[in-house]
Amino acid sequence: MASWKWALLIFSTALAIRCGIVVVTRQYLESNRFEMVREAQSMAETGTLGNPWRLPSGPSAHCMPVYPLLLAGVFYLFGTGVEAEIVKQLLTCVLSSAQWGLMPLLAGPFGL
Numbered sequence: 001m002a003s004w005k006w007a008l009l010i011f012s013t014a015l016a017i018r019c020g021i022v023v024v025t026r027q028y029l030e031s032n033r034f035e036m037v038r039e040a041q042s043m044a045e046t047g048t049l050g051n052p053w054r055l056p057s058g059p060s061a062h063c064m065p066v067y068p069l070l071l072a073g074v075f076y077l078f079g080t081g082v083e084a085e086i087v088k089q090l091l092t093c094v095l096s097s098a099q100w101g102l103m104p105l106l107a108g109p110f111g112l
Contacts, residue, residue: 003104003105003107003108004104004105006104007101007102007103007104007105008101010100010101010103010104011097011098011100011101012101014096014097014100014101015093015094015097018093018096018097019090019093022089022090022093027089028082028085028086028089029082029085030085031080031081031082031085035052035053035062035063036052036063036067036068036071037068037071037088038051038052038053039051039052039060039062039063039068040067040068040069040070040071040072040074040075041071041072041075041080043068043069043072043075044071044072044073044075044076044080045075049065049068049069049072070091071088071091074087074088074091
């Protein structure tokens with residue numbers, strides 16, 4: 001089977017499993033705000049990548065900025081309620097499934 005077919009199969013399987021877990025456990029109803037999510041919320045609301053703790057602390061270099069910036073876009077577009085939580089969890093399901101789905105495509109050139 002071609003490596004792109006393996007990649008598509010792995011991506012689809014991983015995405016179905018991850019989305020199924022989110023739906024069954026209903027994680028989107030819990031809005032636990034940890035450091036990265038708090039920084040993303042701060043970026044969406046104030047334009048400052050910071051405030052990773054419960055008390056406002058100002059700008060921060062506590063987390064690497066890529067994931068909080070992606071989440072800030074989600075929070076800016078969808079707010080911080082259940083709808084945003086669903087989009088956030090769908091985004092993380094897609095990104096983590098893509099990580100595994102790309103393995104066959106990246107392994108081929110390296111002879112693995």
